Each structure stands twice: as C-alpha cells, then as structure tokens.
Amino acid sequence: MRKTYTILLLLLFTSISGLRGQVILDENFDQGIPSTWTNDFTDSSGWYLHPTLGKNGSPCLISQSIPPTQPSGNGGEITTHRISLLPLKDPVLEFDIAIIKSDTGSPEMHIAATNFDNFGYYVPVTTINEHGDFKTNGIPVTTLHSGGIDSTEILWAHVAQSLTFHSGDDTNVIHFISRLNFRGTVLLDNIAVRGQNIDTHPIPYQQSFDDSSKLPFNWPPFSYDSLSTWALDTLYSAPGSEKNCLFFRGTQEMVKGSFYDIRGPHVHLDPSDHPKMTFNYAVDADSIKPGKLNVLYLKGGRWPWRAVFSYDLDSLHTAQLRGGLFSPTPSEWKTFEIDLPPVVFANETYVRFGLEYISDGGNTTVFIDDINLFDAPPDTTNGLSDEATASHLRLYPNPVQDHLYIHHPYGIRQGQLINSFGQVVLIQEFTYHSPQEALDLSLLAPGTYHLELILDNGERISKTIIKP
Numbered sequence: 001m002r003k004t005y006t007i008l009l010l011l012l013f014t015s016i017s018g019l020r021g022q023v024i025l026d027e028n029f030d031q032g033i034p035s036t037w038t039n040d041f042t043d044s045s046g047w048y049l050h051p052t053l054g055k056n057g058s059p060c061l062i063s064q065s066i067p068p069t070q071p072s073g074n075g076g077e078i079t080t081h082r083i084s085l086l087p088l089k090d091p092v093l094e095f096d097i098a099i100i101k102s103d104t105g106s107p108e109m110h111i112a113a114t115n116f117d118n119f120g121y122y123v124p125v126t127t128i129n130e131h132g133d134f135k136t137n138g139i140p141v142t143t144l145h146s147g148g149i150d151s152t153e154i155l156w157a158h159v160a161q162s163l164t165f166h167s168g169d170d171t172n173v174i175h176f177i178s179r180l181n182f183r184g185t186v187l188l189d190n191i192a193v194r195g196q197n198i199d200t201h202p203i204p205y206q207q208s209f210d211d212s213s214k215l216p217f218n219w220p221p222f223s224y225d226s227l228s229t230w231a232l233d234t235l236y237s238a239p240g241s242e243k244n245c246l247f248f249r250g251t252q253e254m255v256k257g258s259f260y261d262i263r264g265p266h267v268h269l270d271p272s273d274h275p276k277m278t279f280n281y282a283v284d285a286d287s288i289k290p291g292k293l294n295v296l297y298l299k300g301g302r303w304p305w306r307a308v309f310s311y312d313l314d315s316l317h318t319a320q321l322r323g324g325l326f327s328p329t330p331s332e333w334k335t336f337e338i339d340l341p342p343v344v345f346a347n348e349t350y351v352r353f354g355l356e357y358i359s360d361g362g363n364t365t366v367f368i369d370d371i372n373l374f375d376a377p378p379d380t381t382n383g384l385s386d387e388a389t390a391s392h393l394r395l396y397p398n399p400v401q402d403h404l405y406i407h408h409p410y411g412i413r414q415g416q417l418i419n420s421f422g423q424v425v426l427i428q429e430f431t432y433h434s435p436q437e438a439l440d441l442s443l444l445a446p447g448t449y450h451l452e453l454i455l456d457n458g459e460r461i462s463k464t465i466i467k468p
Contacts, residue, residue, distance in 0.1 A: 024091075025083050025174075025193040029059045036081035038173075046076030047178070053149065053187055055096045055156050060189035063178035065102075075107070075178035080191070083172055086300070086350060088195035091163040093174060095192070097128060098154045099141040100185040106130045106141060107184035110177040111161065122175075126161050149185065156189075163193070200268040200350065203275070204374035207264065209244040210237075218265035227254050230262035230355070238280035238369035239330045245280075245369035246355070250291050254359035261296065261305075263354035264371070270347040272375040275340040277308075277353065282333045282367040284326035285317035289362025295338060296354040299345075305354065306411065309338050309436045313364050315403065326365040333369075338436070341407065393453075399466040402442040406453065408461070412437045414454040417465070420447060441467060 027034065033049050040046070047063050054060035063076045085091045099107050108129035114122050130141045139157040142149075174193070178186045199218070207216065214232055215221065221230040233247035248260060269275050277295070285291070293316060295309035319332045345351065353373070357366060394407035406412055415437070417426040425444065430437050449465045 022088060022197055023192060023194045024085070024088065025080060025191065027080075027191045028189065029054070029061060032059070033061070033078075034081065038079040040077045040079070047078040047176075047188075050187070053151055053154070054189045055098075057151065058189075060187050061176075062185065062187055063107075063180065064185040065107075065180040075180045075186075077175055077177045079176075080174045083174075083193060085163065085172055085193070085195075087198055088193075089198040091193060091195035093125070093161045093163050093193050094159065094190070096156050096158050096189040097139065098156045098187040099128075099130060099139065100144050100149060100154070100187070101130065101141050102144045102184050105180070105184055107178060107180045107186050109186055109188075110175075110179065112175040112177070113163065114173050114175070123165070125163070125174075128157075128159065144185070154187065156187075163195075198266055198350075200266045202268045203272060204372065205267050206373075207371045208237075208241050208369060209246060210242040212244075215262075219262055222261040222263060224258040224260060225255075227251055227258075228260060230260060230357075233367065236282075236328055236367060238282075238333045238367075241280070241369050245367050247368075248357050248366045250286070250357065250359050250362055250364040250366075252289075252361055252363060254361050256289075256359060256361045258359045260357045260359070261354055263296070263298075263305075264352055266349075267351050267353065267373055268349050269345055269351055269373075269375075270349050272346050274342055274376050275345045275373065276376040277338040277340055277371070277373050278335060279371045280333050280335050280369045281316065282319065282326075282328035283313055283317045284319045284328075284365040285313040286360070286362025286364045287314065289360035289364075290314035290317070291360045291362060291364045292358040293366065294356040294358065296356050297345075298352040298354075299348060300350050305356075307356070307436075308340060308344075308353075310430075311438065313366070315438075326367075328367055333367075339407070393461055393463070395451075395463055395465070398463075399468045400441055401467070402440065404439045404441055404451075404465065406437045406439065408453070408455055412453060412455060415439055416452040416454075417441070417444075418450040418452065420449075425449070441465075 029049060033039065047061050049059055050062040051059050053062060061078065065074060093111070097109060099109070101107065106129065108127060110127050111125040112122055113125050128139060130139070139159070140155045142153060142155045176188060180186070207219070209216070209232060212232070213234065223229045228249060228251060230246055230248050233245050234243065237243050237245045246262065290313040293311055293313055294307040296305045297308050298305050318334050319326060319328065355368060396405055398404070406415065412430050414430065415428045416424060417439070419425050426439070428439055444467055446467050449467065451463045451465045453461045455461065
C-alpha cells in the first residue's frame with residue numbers, strides 16, 4: 001500500500017511540473033554551488049557539492065552524516081539567493097531529491113520560504129521523508145549498504161511543490177534543510193522555480209460577480225478563523241446589476257479585532273492620472289458593535305497590505321438592524337467612491353485591491369457589488385483650498401459638524417486636535433496608517449481648533465478646523 005501511495009504522489013507532482021512557463025530559478029550545480037547562496041551548518045553534515053552522484057551522473061548537493069554516529073537531527077541548511085515571484089501565476093518549486101537511509105534512521109528534508117517584504121517571516125512549505133502522512137510527502141528511499149552509496153541504486157524522486165501561498169511576493173528565498181537522523185544522506189539536484197506569467201487586468205476594470213455560481217478564482221477569501229468568510233450571495237444584487245454580489249455576516253462569537261479579507265486580482269493602472277474606485281454596498285450594522293470596513297491595497301507585491309480607506313460600519317449602515325436577517329431592498333443600496341491618491345497609484349502596475357471586515361463581535365451584515373476601477377478627472381467640488389491640494393492634503397468638510405475626513409497619499413499615523421486655549425482635546429492613533437482616515441468630532445464643543453497630523457513618513461502638517 002505504501003508503494004502505491006508514493007507512486008500516486010509522484011504522478012501528481014509530475015502533472016504539476018508540466019506547467020513550464022517562465023523560469024526565474026534554474027540551478028543544476030554543474031558550475032558548483034552558487035556564490036549567492038547561503039550555506040549554514042554547525043557540523044560536518046552540512047551541504048556540499050558531490051561531483052558525480054547527481055541524477056545523471058553530474059554534480060549535485062549532498063548532505064551526509066559522517067560516522068561515528070552524530071546527534072539526531074543533525075544536518076544543514078542551504079538558502080537560495082533572493083528571487084521575485086511577482087511575475088508568476090501559481091509558482092511551482094521543482095527539484096530532484098534522493099533520500100538514503102541507514103539501519104539507524106531515515107533522513108528527511110524540510111523546505112521553507114522567507115518573504116522579506118512581509119517582515120522576513122519564515123514560512124514552512126513542506127516536509128519530504130520516507131513515511132508520508134497528512135503533513136508530509138512520502139517518497140521511495142534508498143537503503144545504505146555496508147559498501148557505501150552505489151550510484152546505480154539511488155532512487156530519485158522529482159518533486160513539484162506549489163508556492164501559490166507566496167504568489168505576488170516580490171523578494172523571497174527558499175530554504176532546504178536536511179535532518180539526517182543519526183546516519184543517512186540527502187541528495188538534491190535540478191532546483192527550479194517556474195510558473196505562468198501572471199494575469200493583470202487593465203483599467204477600466206469591473207467585477208460584478210454575475211458570471212458564476214461561486215466566487216471568481218482570482219478573488220480568494222482569507223479569514224482570521226473559521227467563523228465566517230466572504231462568500232457569493234446568489235439571491236441579491238445591487239440595482240442595475242444582473243445577479244449575485246459579495247456577502248459577509250459578522251457574528252457575536254467573533255473575537256474583537258479578528259479580520260476577514262477578500263483580495264482581488266492584479267490591476268494595471270498604467271496609464272492613469274487620477275485613478276478612482278467605486279462600489280455599491282448595503283450594510284446592516286450592529287448599533288453597539290458595528291465593526292469596520294477597510295479597502296486594502298498591495299502595490300508591487302510588497303507586503304504588508306495597507307488600507308486606502310477605513311471606516312466604522314455604523315457610519316456606513318444603509319438599513320436598520322434586523323438581527324442578522326438583513327435582505328437589502330433596492331433603496332438600501334448606496335454607491336461609494338474613493339479617489340485613489342495619484343502620488344501612490346497613478347501609472348502603477350501590479351496593484352491588488354481587497355476588502356477587509358474587522359469584527360467588534362457584533363451581528364453586522366455587509367453586501368458589496370459592482371466594484372469598478374477607472375481613470376477619472378480629479379474631484380474639485382469638495383471645498384479644497386489651493387494650498388491643501390498643492391500639499392496633497394485633503395480635509396472635508398471644513399467647517400465640520402461630526403466626521404472630518406482626511407486624505408494624504410503618504411498615509412496618516414496620528415491626528416491631534418488642540419483647542420484655542422492650547423489644550424489637547426483629542427488624540428487619535430491610526431492603526432493602518434491609511435491614506436484615508438476620519439476623525440469623529442461630534443462630541444466637541446463649537447469653536448476653532450488646531451489639527452496636527454503626523455504622516456507615515458514622519459512629516460507633520462498643521463491645519464485650522466472650525467466647528468460651528
């Protein structure tokens with residue numbers, strides 16, 4: 001049974017590897033170990049170059065336990081140079097591997113990846129060993145005889161491991177870690193990373209979710225937990241739309257601060273001078289624990305995702321709370337417009353946008369439909385001064401009654417409001433450093449205030465705010 005299981009795995013690996021496409025890493029070690037790779041080990045069982053044990057009698061990498069018996073888990077780690085997965089759709093890591101076991105233990109290979117644009121996180125990719133279970137990939141192994149390694153008896157396996165989790169990452173390295181388990185050998189040859197060229201959508205781009213009975217493949221959901229996720233609703237749609245829309249329902253069981261994302265495809269914003277985003281929405285917000293809606297973006301595949309718009313859902317609600325039984329009527333749909341800061345987005349390629357629900361632990365329901373990205377003339381009807389436009393800062397409305405909206409393309413870290421007596425009456429820290437934020441001034445007394453903003457780049461901007 002074990003043999004059959006292994007063969008099925010290898011057939012699956014081979015079918016994946018048929019997607020050749022663009023190659024961004026191709027190393028067969030014929031010229032030795034690349035000087036740009038990092039070779040880390042603490043004993044003599046690290047990675048070395050063997051001149052003849054490769055798959056075709058050529059050079060290959062070898063990590064070998066040297067007698068007498070060495071500690072369990074000994075081995076080495078070799079790391080590729082930095083590569084960009086940004087141009088690839090469904091990237092695949094391919095390599096040839098041979099595991100040679102002794103009578104005291106069978107080695108295994110751990111593979112991980114580090115994305116330096118995502119804070120340098122070290123993410124396990126897979127483990128390969130003799131046994132194979134729900135966590136590891138099993139392959140046939142060669143048994144070491146007393147006469148040493150016989151190259152004609154080595155059982156090689158070709159592995160193709162999906163790196164889709166890292167698709168869109170711009171700066172990565174791949175780690176190969178051998179664990180030799182007392183006495184054993186791992187051979188590694190013909191390492192490649194390849195995939196199809198990524199699909200980018202030119203503007204104008206529209207997603208109305210009309211064409212399928214399930215979410216489009218390039219709009220994957222990503223959730224903090226399994227309590228809820230963004231899904232396709234086939235019963236409702238915005239007025240004028242044929243059918244279907246995005247749907248999310250928050251519940252009281254959710255932990256405050258838990259997040260639930262849905263992320264769209266790469267969009268090509270070149271050429272564009274004044275990119276804009278619109279979508280239709282209907283919201284039934286919990287009056288006590290409404291939650292928050294963020295519009296996210298990822299530019300150039302460089303983490304982290306940031307919020308271009310962040311808003312409390314009690315200010316976006318279009319219907320009275322119905323206890324999780326919200327079915328939007330045509331009059332309960334509204335249209336939202338976002339001016340994407342030209343300094344950040346104009347003429348950009350490889351930009352992804354997404355939506356994020358952040359829970360307060362309430363029963364809030366959100367419907368989204370007809371997401372549009374396009375180039376539009378700048379909006380000059382919102383009372384902006386020439387000075388504010390020149391400095392890329394937008395504040396409105398001013399004078400203000402309740403919510404003051406703040407836009408700046410560099411992102412806003414903090415807002416501080418000072419009254420006419422020099423007293424600080426409000427300090428607001430913005431978690432996401434978004435280019436678009438809002439201050440709730442509804443409880444402030446009428447008067448003239450001094451607003452101090454700290455941008456994400458550390459720059460400070462001051463403005464006068466009037467509350468009548």
